[in-house]
Amino acid sequence: MHKLEEPTMTESDAFPAPTSLEKEAQDYGRTFSETDLCRDPLEDLEAYPPAEPIIAEETKLLLSNLLDISPVLTEVASAIIDDSFTRCFKSNPPERWNWNLYLFPLWCLGVVVRYGILFPVRVLLLTAGWIVFLTCFFPVHYCMQDHKLRRKLERDLVVFLFGSFVASWTAVIKYHGPRPSPRQKQVFVANHTSMIDFYVLEQSTAFACIMQKHPGWVGWLQTYALPSVGCISFNRTEAKDRHYVAKRLREHVEDPESNPLLIFPEGTCVNNEYVVMFKKGAFELGCTVCPIAIKYNKIFVDAFWNSRKQSFTQHLIRLMTSWAVVCDVWYMEPQNILPGETSIEFAERVRKLIADRAGIKMVPWDGYLKYQRPSPKLTEKKQQELANAVFRKLEGKLL
């Protein structure tokens, strides 16, 4: 059992999944508040709770209530059979085509073109991009003295590199809304589906992004190239890393020279059909929050990076052997925290804006639950409800 300092876990307590008991209470509440006296009472017969059996076993009632754990068991079974959290991370394969004599050969031809022609061309393109980047970046980074010009060139080179990545998947990206510009006191937040979200955005504007540290060549980029545009990498399971990030974020937004800050508040990749709860860190910096909604079209390939099932390189290869990556990016209207709104409420409000624009569903779960167990406080909340139910049944006659 991990015992971590969890300063940012508290918001998940505010939004537990509704219990079936709560839902039942809500249903009854709605029915009984209809005080339309003109209605025929017999019409509402089904709305009333089921009648007690005529031969009421009064003496056995307390024992019966005590032993009847069916509501709790129903919740467990419901969680086993289907739960909204697992659904967020399920890769949904596209519908298989109906093969026939005409389509199948065309598909085979498609495979040959994709793997035999497109893929090698794209790999060459990407390699060329890398070579240009590396040969220019190091001289600029280590030798250039003019600070301002160096920053500008580094920014342009990073944008160029990510442009080559994006070109290597023949991405068809439609940007909506005004392009971000470096301004003080502003933060960009977006929903997260794959690491390519960062690439898609970075190739249009050089953002400074907060990212989970990755191994391999991505880690190399994160350590050597990306800090030049202001990117910050950290390890999400290290509590002291998170503390350090919070401090760096504050410093970054104060600096007028820094690139626009980009944060993915979900904290993890979700399958682009749901959006999990936002961490409040981005919303308590005292800045304007500019939401960005990203929605991928699954028509040629599913852009969801299921980090449990494949490495990032495998994911990129899959994208490079598909026809195209199609997506929409909406740069939305900047939001400020309203008077009297807490940062959690602000985060939820922005999350709803993004979910509505991208057409994805909201779920009340913390993304970090992928890596750790839910807080025991959630279990304790249920236990308290059940204990209260026992009190009520005994009408306060307990010691």
Next chain:
Amino acid sequence: MGNSSSMLTQYDLEELQTHCQGIFSQREIVALYERFCALDRTGKGFILSDEFMAVPEFALNPLAERLLRTLEGVNFKEFITLLSAFSARASYEHKVEFIFRVYDSDRNGKVTMYDILEVLRDLSGSFLTDDQRKQVVIQALEEAGFSEDSALTYQDFLEVLNKAGLKMEVEVPVD
């Protein structure tokens, strides 16, 4: 029904249907198999405790630990047998049998006051004291005509629990 194949044949489906006494339809069994494969991350053919606990909705339930004793290491056949108690087509007796087994942790066919206290402790946690729990249980047993030392059987459970009030149904989402 191999451990790494993700396809059920018609033969498998029929065998499984017979196994759970026709409670689940074939579509439900297919849907449950997909779910089983999603929970069994490494495709071993059975689900470990950790894999159940990775579902947050399961992990935060007060009875999760207790149920893990039964659920741990289940293969697909056992999985659908256990879940069949939650189908709308399962009989009242079937559901009560499930509840009885949750209480009767030592499988001796008898539920004593201590068994009831243990389940109540899982349910209420630190929000009731041991004495309060004991008081409730003794009062409930005595009112119903039992005593502190009584050992309830499955038949007793059938009589005590309210047939009309027992709602223990979960719908299996089919495509």
